[in-house]
Every structure is written in structure tokens, then in C-alpha cells.
Amino acid sequence: MAASDVKLLGASPSPYVNRVQIALNLKSIEFEFLEETFGAKSELLLKSNPIHKKIPVMIHNDKPICESLIIVQYIDEVWSSGPTILPSDPYDRAMARFWAAFVGDKWYPALKELHAEEEEAKTAALEKLMEMMALWEDAFAKCGKGKGFFGGDCIGYLDIAFGSFLGWLRVTEEVLEIKLIDEAKTPGLAGWAERFCSHEAVKGVIPETEKLIGLAKIFQARAKAQSQN
């Protein structure tokens, strides 16, 4: 497959973009990464995703596909000869889709709430998030069926959907000096996170924690400057 067949419009610190990178790596698909500049939107992005104007967008044979989880499913369906990403059993697929939606709908918003300014809001957010981490530990046992990944023996849809956020989860842990995933409370997740991040398809995709912390400081400074204007 020529590199030009698949283009990915994205930015490397975005977990949503990382999902697509990991899925493409899993299927050994060469692609051209077109880095979007933070704070700007390229002509190609606006043309390819006129509805949401957001990354990631994957362009395959000149046709754009938007929304990270939709792209991951598309990759799995088009390159069906590679390792499968979605579970083969319909019920397992439904569970993987349920928890993958939970990441964006509930879990990540809760993670962001941890960065609230007020101490009271922060405490409430931490309590809520710790309950969610217990749910994840349980989901890992059920979906993974005692194996190494949410997808069982191999990285699958839910590993990608949730695992892509491990970089920002670690940023939160470091900045707020808390532990969200640890050997004592979430032993299943702790082992999984290590296996996931050292997997061939993932290594080098999720940026290092220090780099993300640097970026977070830049984002915060910009947001503060904007709110003062």
C-alpha cells in the first residue's frame, strides 16, 4: 500500500489522533501524517471535516473519514485481513462499544474536572473518578476475561479507545500528585497499562509525560490569557 493512499490529519498530543495511529500500526498500514498546527485549522481539515472542523480526519483514497472511533472501526473493516480490532462475538463487540463510548462521554470529562480551581470541586471530582477507576478494573476483568488486554490476548478496540488516554492520565497523576491506576487498588489496570504502552503498535505514539506536561502549561497559559481578554 503506497503511503499516499492513507493520510492522517492530526496532532501527536491528541489521544483521539493517537487512537487512529495505533489502529493503523496494528494493521501495518503505511500512512502520511499531516500535523495540524495548534490553534490553527488547515484548509484541508476544514474541507475534510466541515461539520466538526476537528482532528483526527483520515483520508483514504481521497475520501475523508471523521471521528476517532468511527475511523478505527473503518480501518478494521477495510483491512480485514490484518489482526482484528473489534471482538468477533457480537455481545463482546457491544460491550467494547459501550465502554469505548464511556471514555469520551463520562470518564474523560471527569478527568478534566480534577483540574478545577476550587478545592471542594476537586475533591468531589477525585471521588467520582476513583469510582470510575473501580468500574474500569471490573470492566477489564469482564472484557479481557483474565487475559492481558481488554481485547483478550491482543490489543483491541477498547484497549485503543481507553489506552490512548494513558498519557494524559499520567499527566494528571503527576501534576496533582495522585494515583489513579496502581498495583493496590487497580492491579488489573496497572499491568494492562504497562503492557499496552510497551506494545509495538503503541510505542512512540503516546507522547512522553514530560512533553505533555509542558504542553498542558502552554494550554493553560493561553486559556488564562484568553479569559483575561
Add this chain to the structure above:
Amino acid sequence: MAASDVKLLGASPSPYVNRVQIALNLKSIEFEFLEETFGAKSELLLKSNPIHKKIPVMIHNDKPICESLIIVQYIDEVWSSGPTILPSDPYDRAMARFWAAFVGDKWYPALKELHAEEEEAKTAALEKLMEMMALWEDAFAKCGKGKGFFGGDCIGYLDIAFGSFLGWLRVTEEVLEIKLIDEAKTPGLAGWAERFCSHEAVKGVIPETEKLIGLAKIFQARAKAQSQN
């Protein structure tokens, strides 16, 4: 298939529940409808969907599946011998998934904004929604490829995802005395809406507009009473 194999926890005025009913009808699957009481949540619902505590939940062979669009995909995958719901081409599937997500993420919230109290907010909401209706007209032409449904010749995933909201769309049109779908501005959608609502799998599922208007009045009165407490 014995009726007891498939149970649906729902309430008939819910478009999310209607999606599942239509998908089951399309596949000619018998099911037991367990009506949830408005304002209460049954033990079975809380047990079956402990994360979101929301309808619809479909229970198939004692296993619960939650979230309407996940259930519709599950139905399509399990009863794969019936008419297919998702398009067979991966790109068409990605488009159907994109627009189906748009219904819940953007379009329905915009429809609800129309019921704002302030005149200015209402005018802005109407303008936004009319732009979206033009997007839908365009999406219908592209996804349906000039045929009768978003799914082409037959009702498919996106027909179900969007069409299930036609009842509440008509309520909005009647109550606010506006037209969101009409022959002049959205001729494609106008014909589609008629075909969709008179389809065998849909007839009798989406409640009549007058009934929904009555319900909307009850909801409003309850919300008002709650806000005064």
C-alpha cells in the same frame, strides 16, 4: 425465536427506545416490551444498566445490552440473516455512523434549544437548526444516493437513528408553528419522512404527534414544579 429470548426495557415516547423497536421489527424478531414508568426506574433497569440507569436496555438470553445505537448494531450482527441494517460498504458504514452520532451529539440538543424561553435564544436556535436541516438534506442525497432512504432502497442504520426523532420533530413544528421539513426547502427529507413513517417496521412505533404533545405538557409542568421547589 421465543418471545422470552428478547426483552426490551423502554417507554414508547422515547426515540431512543423507538430505534430498538424498529430494528427488531425490521428483523422480524419477537420481543417482550417491558414498559418503564415515567419518573421511576425498575429494579431490572437499575440492575441491567447500572452505569447510566437509562432506557433502552435490551436483554437477550439474559444478557443486557445498553445504548440505542449499540443495540441496533448488535441486532444487525446477531440476526445477520435478516435484512441488513448497516450498509455493506465500509465507507458507507462510516458515513452512516457519523451522521447517526450527529443526531444525538448536535441535532437533538439544537432541537431542544428551540424551546428556550427567551425570544433571542429561540431565534438563534432556529437559525442553527435550519442550517442543520440543510445539512441533512445534503446528507440524504449523498447517503441515499438518490434512492428512497438514507440506507438506499431499504431502511438502514441512519434512517433508524434519525427517523426515530420524527415524532418529536413534528411536536416542535406544531407547538412552535414552524416548518423544519417541507417540500420547498427540504424536498428529499419531506419524501423520506413520509416513506419512513409509513414503513411496516415503523408504523405504530413512533407515537402520534397529539399524544406526544400531551406528554410534553406533562413533562413541562413537572419540570416547572421541580424548579419551584
